[in-house]
Amino acid sequence: MSKEHLSDCPPSQNSTEDNEEEDEEDWEPRVCQVCGDHATGYHFHAMTCEGCKGFFRRSVKRPTEFQCPRQGVCVITKLNRRECQACRLRKCLSIGMLKELIMSDEAVETRRNRIRRNKVFDRSLGLSPSQQSLIDELVNVHNKTFDATFSRFQFRPIDRDVNPMSVWKDTASCPKSALITHMDKWLSSFSRPTSTGSSSCSSEEKVEDDSDCGGNTVFTTLPHIADLTTYMIQNIISFAKGLHSFRALVIDDQISLLKGAMFEMMQIRFNMLFNVKTGNWECGSLTYCMDDAERAGFHRHLLDPLMQYHYTLRNLQLQEVEYVLMQAISLFSPDRAGLTHRNVIDKLQEKLAIMLKMHIDSKRTKSGKHLLYPKIVACLTEMRTMNEEYTNQVLHIVDVKPDNSFDPLILEVISKDP
Structure with a gap:
């Protein structure tokens, strides 16, 4: 025409x-x-x-x-x-x-x-309909899988009778336990090969003196903290499996992403429950302090920077959407070990990062909002530095206290095997 x-x-x-x-x-x-x-x-x-x-x-x-x-x-x-x-x-x-x-x-x-x-x-100041739709999906799945009241949490009682103490000891004589390399029922759909490794010392390897395997160390809160960790892992797995973009990935990449991001995503979720005035995590009727983690066997090399991290992140006063996008950015990290389709995951993370910045630019009105995005990125980077230390400390606790405190699901998540 x-x-x-x-x-x-x-x-x-x-x-x-x-x-x-x-x-x-x-x-x-x-x-x-x-x-x-x-x-x-x-x-x-x-x-x-x-x-x-x-x-x-x-x-x-x-x-x-x-x-x-x-x-x-x-x-x-x-x-x-x-x-x-x-x-x-x-x-x-x-x-x-x-x-x-x-x-x-x-x-x-x-x-x-x-x-x-x-x-x-x-x-540039507003989210496109497709971006808003993805954010709506993320928030919806998060709300379904984040039990802020911990009303569905079944746990062994927490014992705080003993003062926190350092539990790191020379355990050269303590045999390293075998790691269970299969996910429990929450990952059964992944059809991953399993082995029958044991998480405790074998009868042939067990030493006579219990102190050689950390028998003199007190782990009063470890059973409860292990149950709490398992519960958080279950919910995060449900969150990931509720995302269409995650389900579209090959199974091996799904497992690698979950294992790599689990600690970081747990801390992001716990931060939503952190009270900066008391320094406690308020999980419904349950309240935790950092001493509870030390009583469970974790060392100050991890706990001190982790505490500072929670204060830093909480003081950003993030909105729920921003917390959820942080979780998704951490989940879809293309540099995790064992990934086979890094380019696909890299594009997903880039899309999420752009959405986070656009959300801040379009929804935030206070002065200084342009500094919020780089501060969030800095928090994500800082968590990466603590991820390996957390894994090492859990493995160390497994070594010095080789009982059934840890669910096999935890052992699979912190396993360094691809």
Whole structure:
């Protein structure tokens, strides 16, 4: 269709670049004074439709000697307005349309460019429908898998009777326990090969003096903390499996991502329950302090920076959406060990990072919001430095206290085997 034909089409969003804004009375009929069609407003100083507006602009910018075949007596209507250009132009001038109000080609192009720039700017401040849909999915799955009240948490009682103490000892004489290399029922759908390794010392290897295997060390809260960790792992696995983009990955990559991100995602979720005034984690009716982790056997090399991390992250005062996007960014990390489709995962993480930044830019109003995104990235990076230390300390506790405190699911998650 040519530009000439476009003049009689319904108005587009950008077709009013040369409108003259004037106040209109409520009673005034919106009828084109040239042809009687529905008028869209004042154009070049007269109430006209889009078709007559375009005709007048073209006729003036490309002047042509129009001739009337009926001696200039044509009555212009909506149906015949294209039959006699001479009478139509004369009617435009007679109702007061002004040639002086027509913008030059250069002015029209400048205005169009400004409109395009404004549209790009507007899009940069808001999430697209597809991005918002993905955020809605993430938040919905998070709410289904994050039990903030811990109402479904079944645990062994927590024992705080003994003061916290360091439990790291020289355990050179203590045999290293075999790691169970299969997931429990929450990962049974992954169809991963299993082995029958034992998590305790074998009868042939067991030493006579219990102190050689950490018998003198107190792990009063370890059973309860192990149950709490298992519960968090189960919920995080459910969160990941609830995401379409995660289920679309191959099984081995799913397992590698979960194992690599589990500690980080647990800390992000725990941070949502952290009270900076008391330094405690308020998990429904249960309240935990860092001493509980030390009583379980964890060392201050991990606990001190971890405590500082929770204060730092909580003081950012993140919204729920930002916490959820942090979890997803951590989950879809393309540098985890054992991944086979790193490019796919890298694109997923990049998309999530862009969404987090756009959410902050569009939803946050306080000054300093532009510093929030890099601060979140710094927190994610800091957690990576603690991830390996956490794994080493859990493995050490397994070595010095080789009983059934840890669920096989924990042992599989912290296993360094691919």
